[in-house]
Amino acid sequence: MATSRSHRPATRSRGIPEATVARLPLYLRALTTLSERSVPTVSSEELATAAGVNSAKLRKDFSYLGSYGTRGVGYDVEYLVYQISRELGLTQDWPVVIVGIGNLGAALANYGGFASRGFRVAALMDADAALAGKLVAGLPVRHIDELEAIVEDNQVSIGVIATPAGAAQEVCDRLVTAGVTSILNFAPTVLQVPEGVDVRKVDLSIELQILAFHEQRKAGEQGQGPDGDVPAVMPA
Amino acid sequence: MATSRSHRPATRSRGIPEATVARLPLYLRALTTLSERSVPTVSSEELATAAGVNSAKLRKDFSYLGSYGTRGVGYDVEYLVYQISRELGLTQDWPVVIVGIGNLGAALANYGGFASRGFRVAALMDADAALAGKLVAGLPVRHIDELEAIVEDNQVSIGVIATPAGAAQEVCDRLVTAGVTSILNFAPTVLQVPEGVDVRKVDLSIELQILAFHEQRKAGEQGQGPDGDVPAVMPA
DNA sequence: TAGATTGTTAATCGATTAACAATC
DNA sequence: TAGATTGTTAATCGATTAACAATC
Structure with missing residues (x-):
């Protein structure tokens, strides 16, 4: 979340948005699982479900890498594993x-x-x-x-x-x-x-605190309700 | 990063954007440090630096919570600690x-x-x-x-x-x-x-893989250069 | 009053999403 | 050819930022 990347116009080293880069490892993990099961091809819909995103986002993400799919068929699992690994720099030590x-x-x-x-x-x-x-x-x-x-x-x-x-x-x-x-x-x-x-x-x-924030909201919805809004008084 | 919050229109429980919620713990930590040093007030500029964000973003974030600052002066550290803690739900167990x-x-x-x-x-x-x-x-x-x-x-x-x-x-x-x-x-x-x-x-x-991606770009900038773009061939 | 700093506006930017033409 | 699915467009949405009027 907090990345300082001051050496560049950021978010588009070679044109790949940060949000996309952050999801590539998720796709890679899902693909690796498929690869281990010897699944040869996968559709954007299936892969998106496995990675926990929606398929439009996945296809948009992949479009930044190139055209690695086949219309009417889907993506070749092994080929995509390789391309994403290469893009992330994981083919080197x-x-x-x-x-x-x-x-x-x-x-x-x-x-x-x-x-x-x-x-x-x-x-x-x-x-x-x-x-x-x-x-x-x-x-x-x-x-x-x-x-x-x-x-x-x-x-x-x-x-x-x-x-x-x-x-x-x-x-x-x-x-x-x-x-x-x-x-x-x-x-x-x-x-x-x-x-x-x-x-x-x-x-x-920090992760726990973010959960607590949402947890508090859930409790507020069901029962006691939020206890007033912004107080009108200022610090002493 | 990957949060499923399907019980609500998301991103605005009570009007506070997710991105802001994710930063509140950062502010809270910086404020706690100031509190321990008995610093009474802090400006948006100082607090932003301590939290690693810019001051415009911090003031915008705080504006979702209410008007807890004093123009010309800054923010009361203790008061802000309390308000952010309350907002995050940290005043309860x-x-x-x-x-x-x-x-x-x-x-x-x-x-x-x-x-x-x-x-x-x-x-x-x-x-x-x-x-x-x-x-x-x-x-x-x-x-x-x-x-x-x-x-x-x-x-x-x-x-x-x-x-x-x-x-x-x-x-x-x-x-x-x-x-x-x-x-x-x-x-x-x-x-x-x-x-x-x-x-x-x-x-x-995943965090390491994201670092590797950027690291690879740095290497590419200095020396060997990116080795061509999208290949023209498709998987066998 | 003069100086400092907030809170807010408005412009910009990046990310998401639905829809569909292209095409296997 | 008919069906399936990609890759891309365009609209929408949310986040960031600079600038400054309000005001302590």
């Missing part, structure tokens, strides 16, 4: 580092979805020296002192921050200085980054 | 259950952001009987068999699913049947839910 190996960092390290999609965990790092050498998801945790060397040696361009909020900005700065240009941030902080660096944020608390 | 206590579930249970905002973890549940009784974040893990009883006894309306993809839909069905009407889903699956149930999805793999 992306070494990532995960910084902060608490429960969350460990969960990320163990997450199967990483490896299966061209993302390779190059290293796990933590500031806690006591953790160094410990195996997590089969990889030894390394001390944060090694950050710069690891990023450079492995040509890491994507960093995942799973540290406490207080450490996030410093880790971010070090990653960026070492050459990382994309950051996935799980710490509940707004990160400041220079131009050309992308930050995406995953915030558990 | 929200019991939540977390289902699936692997690394991710444990990370969620330990996440401080929950408790601090009216969210109370009513129970941790897992299908693995061997885990039952084990303490995680000070709470005993309970067996999934108890799901219905726990949801009913605690009046839980928000459920968090941190199970493997294969188990997610069944857990979701059971939660919904037991009375849960909002679900935060960490499993990489599209959940089917009846009308009136909200689902929000957090997907680690």
Whole structure:
């Protein structure tokens, strides 16, 4: 949701809208499931249902990639998997580092979805020296002192921050200085980054708060009703 | 991002746009930080910077809530904290259950952001009987068999699913049947839910794929350049 | 009063959707 | 050929932004 993409007129690298880019992984997942079931072709209607969108939107999205379907028939599953993967850049190898190996960092390290999609965990790092050498998801945790060397040696361009909020900005700065240009941030902080660096944020608390907002509305509908609108008084 | 809100014309429960609702937690976090520093008032410009948005957007967002600022002065921090909390429904208690206590579930249970905002973890549940009784974040893990009883006894309306993809839909069905009407889903699956149930999805793999897309563009800009456009041939 | 800053307007932009001509 | 389904158009809708009048 919060992506800083200041290096470009945004939303149309090569003409593909951000909203479309954000849905390509959904299509890809649905297609991968079909592929595993050896389904040869799929219609926009079927695929849209599987991905949880409507078919008009899906066809519009695909139209930005090219004309990969066949009228009257649908889309070739394997061909589309390849085209979307290529478009997303998943046909190449992306070494990532995960910084902060608490429960969350460990969960990320163990997450199967990483490896299966061209993302390779190059290293796990933590500031806690006591953790160094410990195996997590089969990889030894390394001390944060090694950050710069690891990023450079492995040509890491994507960093995942799973540290406490207080450490996030410093880790971010070090990653960026070492050459990382994309950051996935799980710490509940707004990160400041220079131009050309992308930050995406995953915030558990924010998602819950949005749910609470809607939940509150549901309760209001059924029973007690909203308790008045804007108060007329101002703060003291 | 993927929310099904079929019980309403969406995007304007009481007139507040979805995009605005999604930003209220950001403002709230920035305001909480200011509050802790005992800052009495803040301008839209300062607060916007802290939240990572521009000030025009912030003022527009706040205008949906009411006129809580003072021209020439700014916003009273405490007052605004209260108003946004109230709007989001955080002035009440929200019991939540977390289902699936692997690394991710444990990370969620330990996440401080929950408790601090009216969210109370009513129970941790897992299908693995061997885990039952084990303490995680000070709470005993309970067996999934108890799901219905726990949801009913605690009046839980928000459920968090941190199970493997294969188990997610069944857990979701059971939660919904037991009375849960909002679900935060960490499993990489599209959940089917009846009308009136909200689902929000957090997907680690999707966020990484979006980063990879932009990362690929950056590489293309500097060096090798995009390798031709839409191919002229169709699948075999 | 003069300076500062909000709240709102209006223009612009991007995303969604229905409908259907093109075409397999 | 007849039926099915894509790819695209055009209308609509929602979100963003700059600018500024209102007003503290």
